[in-house]
Amino acid sequence: MAEKLLEIKDLHAGVEDKEILKGLNLSVNKGEVHVILGPNGSGKSTLMNIIMGHPKYQVTSGTMEFEGEDMSGLKTFERARKGLFLSFQTPEEIPGITVENMIRTAKQTITGDKVKLVPFRKELKAQMQELKMKPEYAQRYMNVGFSGGEKKRNEILQLLMLQPKLALLDETDSGLDVDAVQIVSEGVAKFHNENNSCLIITHNTRILEKLKVDKVHVLMNGQIVEEGGAELIEDINSRGFTHILDAQNEAK
Numbered sequence: 001m002a003e004k005l006l007e008i009k010d011l012h013a014g015v016e017d018k019e020i021l022k023g024l025n026l027s028v029n030k031g032e033v034h035v036i037l038g039p040n041g042s043g044k045s046t047l048m049n050i051i052m053g054h055p056k057y058q059v060t061s062g063t064m065e066f067e068g069e070d071m072s073g074l075k076t077f078e079r080a081r082k083g084l085f086l087s088f089q090t091p092e093e094i095p096g097i098t099v100e101n102m103i104r105t106a107k108q109t110i111t112g113d114k115v116k117l118v119p120f121r122k123e124l125k126a127q128m129q130e131l132k133m134k135p136e137y138a139q140r141y142m143n144v145g146f147s148g149g150e151k152k153r154n155e156i157l158q159l160l161m162l163q164p165k166l167a168l169l170d171e172t173d174s175g176l177d178v179d180a181v182q183i184v185s186e187g188v189a190k191f192h193n194e195n196n197s198c199l200i201i202t203h204n205t206r207i208l209e210k211l212k213v214d215k216v217h218v219l220m221n222g223q224i225v226e227e228g229g230a231e232l233i234e235d236i237n238s239r240g241f242t243h244i245l246d247a248q249n250e251a252k
């Protein structure tokens with residue numbers, strides 16, 4: 001039987017007294033690739049931040065379990081240690097901390113083991129080569145002066161180096177040129193295997209080309225209003241989102 005990795009039930013949550021998620025249900029099994037589609041402002045990034053435990057957001061009711069364990073009360077770093085990873089829609093610049101230092105420190109903190117520098121450097125270099133990142137970027141400060149596309153590749157580098165159980169990818173493909181989307185898509189495909197899962201937000205489904213999508217969820221007005229297989233992507237690409245709400249209103 002499929003093993004549950006993430007289970008969210010009737011989640012109500014928001015920011016600064018504004019309710020954004022209004023009874024959201026979502027379930028992801030181990031080994032699966034899920035996609036969240038939805039119009040601008042529907043709550044997709046909010047959901048990702050809430051799963052990761054961003055302190056700015058408040059959960060008012062509902063439950064969120066990871067590997068069967070209640071996540072409420074867990075801080076962001078504790079969620080990262082349990083195997084959650086978020087690739088930001090807008091990656092932060094961190095002056096003073098190099099890419100190499102940041103990823104090595106994160107790996108040590110997550111695993112609790114000392115990460116030896118020489119083999120780590122070798123692995124980092126190999127992964128950077130695959131992502132077509134110049135090796136000198138390892139010694140640059142995290143994202144400082146990186147182009148939009150370079151920041152997104154750097155997110156995938158962290159994903160490959162940290163090997164989380166659940167990768168939350170928030171529009172990792174936005175702002176990428178055609179070749180870079182291909183590289184990022186290959187990076188995600190390389191990461192994914194039967195022991196981990198991906199939850200991907202995208203408006204440009206080309207990132208999915210190298211992946212076998214198990215389930216698609218449509219998020220509108222803070223709720224999952226439609227679910228289906230990969231065929232739902234084609235349907236939304238050709239017909240947009242509004243017909244889903246129209247069909248639901250007609251059914252009422």
Ligand SMILES: Nc1ncnc2c1ncn2[C@@H]1O[C@H](COP(=O)(O)OP(=O)(O)OP(=O)(O)O)[C@@H](O)[C@H]1O
Nearest residue numbers: 015016018020038039040041042043044045046047
């Ligand atoms: N600090 C805040 N105060 C008030 N409203 C907020 C705040 N942060 C987010 N929102 C609102 O919450 C709603 C959901 O935002 P969110 O970023 O989750 O949408 P999204 O589905 O990811 O959109 P997009 O596709 O444009 O990235 C939006 O209407 C946004 O304006």
